[in-house]
Amino acid sequence: MYSETMKAIEVRHVAKVFPRGQHPWRMLWHALRRQPIAAAEGYAALSDISFSLRRGQTVGIIGRNGAGKSTLLQMICGTLQPSAGEIVVHGKVAALLELGAGFNLEFTGRENVYLNASLYGLSRKQVDDRLADILAFAEIGDFVDQPVKTYSSGMFVRLAFAVLAHVDADILIIDEALAVGDAYFNQKCMRFLHAFRERGTLLFVSHDTSSVMALCEHAVWLQNGRVREQGDAKTVCESYLADLFGTHNKVMDVETATVTDADPTDEKTPVDQRHQWLSHSNLRNDLEVFAFDPKGRRFGEGAAQIEHVALLSEVGQPLAWVVGGERVRLTIRVRLAQPLANPIVGFYMKDRLGQTLFGDNTWLSSCHQPLRGDGNVLEARFHFRMPYLPAGDYSFAAAVGDGNPAEHVHHDWVHDALMLRAQGGPVSGGLIGLPMQAVELEYYRVSA
Amino acid sequence: MRLELLYNLTMRAVQARYRGSWLGLGWSLLGPMLMLVLYTVVFTEVMRAKWPGLADEQGKLGFAVMVYSGMVLHALIAEVLASSPMLIVGQSNYVKKVIFPLDLLPVVAVGAAAVNLLVGVGLLLLLNGTIGTGLHAAALALPVILLPLLLFALGLAWLLAALGTFFRDLVQLTNFAATALLFVSPVLYPKSMVPHLMQPLLKVNPLTWPIESLRAALVNGIWPDWFGALLHIIVFAVFARIALGIYRRVQGSFADVL
Numbered sequence: 086m087y088s089e090t091m092k093a094i095e096v097r098h099v100a101k102v103f104p105r106g107q108h109p110w111r112m113l114w115h116a117l118r119r120q121p122i123a124a125a126e127g128y129a130a131l132s133d134i135s136f137s138l139r140r141g142q143t144v145g146i147i148g149r150n151g152a153g154k155s156t157l158l159q160m161i162c163g164t165l166q167p168s169a170g171e172i173v174v175h176g177k178v179a180a181l182l183e184l185g186a187g188f189n190l191e192f193t194g195r196e197n198v199y200l201n202a203s204l205y206g207l208s209r210k211q212v213d214d215r216l217a218d219i220l221a222f223a224e225i226g227d228f229v230d231q232p233v234k235t236y237s238s239g240m241f242v243r244l245a246f247a248v249l250a251h252v253d254a255d256i257l258i259i260d261e262a263l264a265v266g267d268a269y270f271n272q273k274c275m276r277f278l279h280a281f282r283e284r285g286t287l288l289f290v291s292h293d294t295s296s297v298m299a300l301c302e303h304a305v306w307l308q309n310g311r312v313r314e315q316g317d318a319k320t321v322c323e324s325y326l327a328d329l330f331g332t333h334n335k336v337m338d339v340e341t342a343t344v345t346d347a348d349p350t351d352e353k354t355p356v357d358q359r360h361q362w363l364s365h366s367n368l369r370n371d372l373e374v375f376a377f378d379p380k381g382r383r384f385g386e387g388a389a390q391i392e393h394v395a396l397l398s399e400v401g402q403p404l405a406w407v408v409g410g411e412r413v414r415l416t417i418r419v420r421l422a423q424p425l426a427n428p429i430v431g432f433y434m435k436d437r438l439g440q441t442l443f444g445d446n447t448w449l450s451s452c453h454q455p456l457r458g459d460g461n462v463l464e465a466r467f468h469f470r471m472p473y474l475p476a477g478d479y480s481f482a483a484a485v486g487d488g489n490p491a492e493h494v495h496h497d498w499v500h501d502a503l504m505l506r507a508q509g510g511p512v513s514g515g516l517i518g519l520p521m522q523a524v525e526l527e528y529y530r531v532s533a
Numbered sequence: 534m535r536l537e538l539l540y541n542l543t544m545r546a547v548q549a550r551y552r553g554s555w556l557g558l559g560w561s562l563l564g565p566m567l568m569l570v571l572y573t574v575v576f577t578e579v580m581r582a583k584w585p586g587l588a589d590e591q592g593k594l595g596f597a598v599m600v601y602s603g604m605v606l607h608a609l610i611a612e613v614l615a616s617s618p619m620l621i622v623g624q625s626n627y628v629k630k631v632i633f634p635l636d637l638l639p640v641v642a643v644g645a646a647a648v649n650l651l652v653g654v655g656l657l658l659l660l661n662g663t664i665g666t667g668l669h670a671a672a673l674a675l676p677v678i679l680l681p682l683l684l685f686a687l688g689l690a691w692l693l694a695a696l697g698t699f700f701r702d703l704v705q706l707t708n709f710a711a712t713a714l715l716f717v718s719p720v721l722y723p724k725s726m727v728p729h730l731m732q733p734l735l736k737v738n739p740l741t742w743p744i745e746s747l748r749a750a751l752v753n754g755i756w757p758d759w760f761g762a763l764l765h766i767i768v769f770a771v772f773a774r775i776a777l778g779i780y781r782r783v784q785g786s787f788a789d790v791l
Binding site: 103104109110112113115116117119122159162163164165166178180182189191192196199200203204205208209 | 537538541542545549552553628629630631632633696699700701779782783785786788789790
C-alpha cells in the first residue's frame with residue numbers, strides 16, 4: 086500500500102523556545118496570534134533540528150540529560166508546538182513518553198485500559214477483543230481490578246506498554262520508560278519492538294547506546310539542543326560514547342608523591358568470564374559518573390584540602406561513564422597547606438540510603454614504608470574492579486587525615502565527592518554484585 | 534470514535550466525582566435536596582416569603598418546586614463557572630503527556646454537569662408530578678428549554694478553560710460570579726417581582742429565559758414561546774462556536790504555560 090521510500094516523520098528546521106517569566110497577557114497575546122516567543126525572551130531548548138524517518142525505519146535518539154530529547158519527542162507527538170520549523174507525521178502515532186501518563190490513578194487497570202485505548206481511537210468492541218492479549222502481555226494478574234494507584238512502577242509501565250502494543254500504531258515513540266521494567270519484561274518489550282519493526286516505524290530514545298545499537302538502523306545524537314551527528318546507528322553511538330568518555334579530559338601538571346598500591350593489578354587478574362557477554366547484552370551495568378563537586382558538604386581541620394576526585398579508566402582517562410565489572414582507578418588529589426606526618430587518604434562508596442558498600446584507604450600500603458619525596462599535592466590512586474551496582478544513585482565519599490586508622494586528625498572529608506547513577510545490570514541479589522571469576526554448574530551421579 | 538471517547542470520559546468524570554464515597558451517585562440527588570429543604574425552610578418559615586401567583590393550597594411544596602426549578606439550572610452554570618478556569622491546569626497530563634483531543638475536556642466537564650442537571654430535572658418532574666400540579670404535556674418541550682442553556686454552558690466552558698489556563702486568578706472571579714448569579718437570576722424569586730427599571734438587566738441574563746420557561750412548562754403546563762427558543766438557541770450556538778474558535782486557537786500554547 087505504501088511505497089518503501091514514503092516518509093513517516095519529517096522534521097524540518099525545528100526549534101523550540103520555552104517562555105521564561107512572561108506575563109500571562111503576553112503569553113495569551115502570543116497564543117492568539119500564533120506567534121512564538123522569540124529566542125531571546127526564553128530558553129531555547131532546541132534549534133534547527135532536521136531529520137526524517139522513512140516508513141519502516143527505526144531511529145534512535147541519543148544524548149545526555151537536557152539535550153532536548155524529550156522536547157523533540159513531545160513535538161513529534163504533537164503535545165508541544167514547535168516555535169519554528171515544521172513537523173509532518175504520516176500515520177497513527179502511539180507514544181510512551183512518561184511512566185503512566187494518561188492513567189487515572191483512582192481507576193482500575195481494566196478501566197484504564199479501556200480509556201487509554203479509546204484515546205488511541207479503539208472502540209469498546211475492539212478493546213473487548215484484545216483485552217485478553219493486553220492483559221497477558223502486561224502480566225499484572227489480579228491487580229487488573231485494583232486502582233492503578235496501588236501499582237508498582239514496574240506494573241505501571243507493563244500495563245502502559247501492553248496497551249501501546251495493541252493499538253495498531255503506525256509509528257511508535259518510546260522514551261526511556263522501559264528502563265523501569267525488570268529484565269524479563271525488557272526482553273519481552275525488545276522482542277515486541279523487533280517484531281514491530283517489520284510493519285511500523287519506531288522512534289526510540291535512550292541513554293543506553295547498546296539497546297539503540299541493537300534496535301535501530303539510524304541514530305540522531307542531540308547535544309545542547311542541536312543535532313550533533315546523525316546517520317548509521319553504530320557510528321553515531323560510537324562517537325557519542327567517545328565524547329562521553331572524553332569529557333572533563335583535562336591534563337593537569339601537578340607535582341605528586343606516589344603511594345603505590347601494594348598489589349598492582351596486572352594482566353593476570355582474573356576477569357568475570359561472563360563480562361564480555363554481559364557488556365554486549367542489555368544487562369550491561371551502565372554507571373553514569375557525575376563530575377566532582379568542590380562545593381559539596383565537607384568538614385575537617387583543613388590543613389589538607391581534597392582538590393579533586395575522579396574516576397579514571399585503567400589507562401588514566403577520566404570517565405563520565407563506566408560499566409560495572411570494568412577496571413577503574415579512583416584518584417583523590419589533595420592540596421597540602423602544611424606537611425602531614427602520616428597522611429592517610431581513603432574513600433567510601435555509599436548507596437542512596439547512605440549504607441557504606443565498600444571503602445579503603447592508603448594506610449596498609451604506606452604504614453611500613455614512609456612516604457618518600459615531597460610536594461604540595463598528594464595524589465592517592467585506588468585501582469580496582471568496579472562492582473556491578475543495582476540501579477540507583479551512589480556516591481563516593483573521600484577523606485584525608487593524619488595519623489593511623491585508630492587515631493588520626495580529619496583534615497578534610499567530602500561527603501558526596503563523586504556521584505554515580507547505575508542502570509540495568511545483572512545483580513541478582515545483595516547490595517552489589519561482584520565480578521565472578523568462574524561460575525559452574527555440573528551434574529554428578531552419586532550412588533545411594 | 535470521538536463520541537465514544539466523549540461518552541467514556543464523561544461517564545468516568547461522573548463516577549470519579551463520587552468514587553470512594555458510600556452513597557455514590559445518590560449524592561447528586563441528596564445534595565440538591567438538602568439545599569432545597571434549606572431554602573424552603575428559610576424562605577417560607579423564617580422570611581415568610583410568598584411566591585406571587587402561587588395559590589395558597591400549593592403551599593410550601595409549590596414554593597419548593599419554584600425554587601428548585603431555578604436551582605437545577607443555576608447549578609449547571611455555577612459548576613461550569615467554578616470548574617472551567619482550572620480545567621486544563623488540573624489535567625495537565627492530558628496536555629503534556631498524551632496525544633489527546635484537548636477540545637473535548639470542556640465538553641466532558643459540561644457533560645458531567647449535565648448528568649446532574651438531568652437527575653435534578655427528573656427529580657423535579659417526579660416531585661411536581663406526584664404531589665404538585667401534576668404532569669403536563671408541555672414537559673415534552675424540556676429539550677428545547679434545556680438546549681440553549683447547554684449551548685451557553687459549553688461556550689462558557691471553552692472560553693473560561695482557555696483563559697483560565699493563562700490567568701490563574703480567573704477562578705477566584707468566577708467563584709464569586711457563580712454565587713452572584715444565584716441572586717441576580719430569577720432563582721429565589723420570579724421574574725415578575727423584579728422592579729421595572731431592572732427588567733432589561735434580567736433580560737440579558739442567559740438564565741432568565743430557561744428558568745422562566747421551565748417553570749411555566751412544568752408547573753403551569755404552558756408551552757415555551759418558540760420564537761424565544763429559536764432566538765436563544767441561535768445566539769448561544771454562535772457564542773459557543775466563537776468560544777471554541779478561541780479555545781482551538783490557543784490550545785497549542787497550553788503546554789508552554791503549564
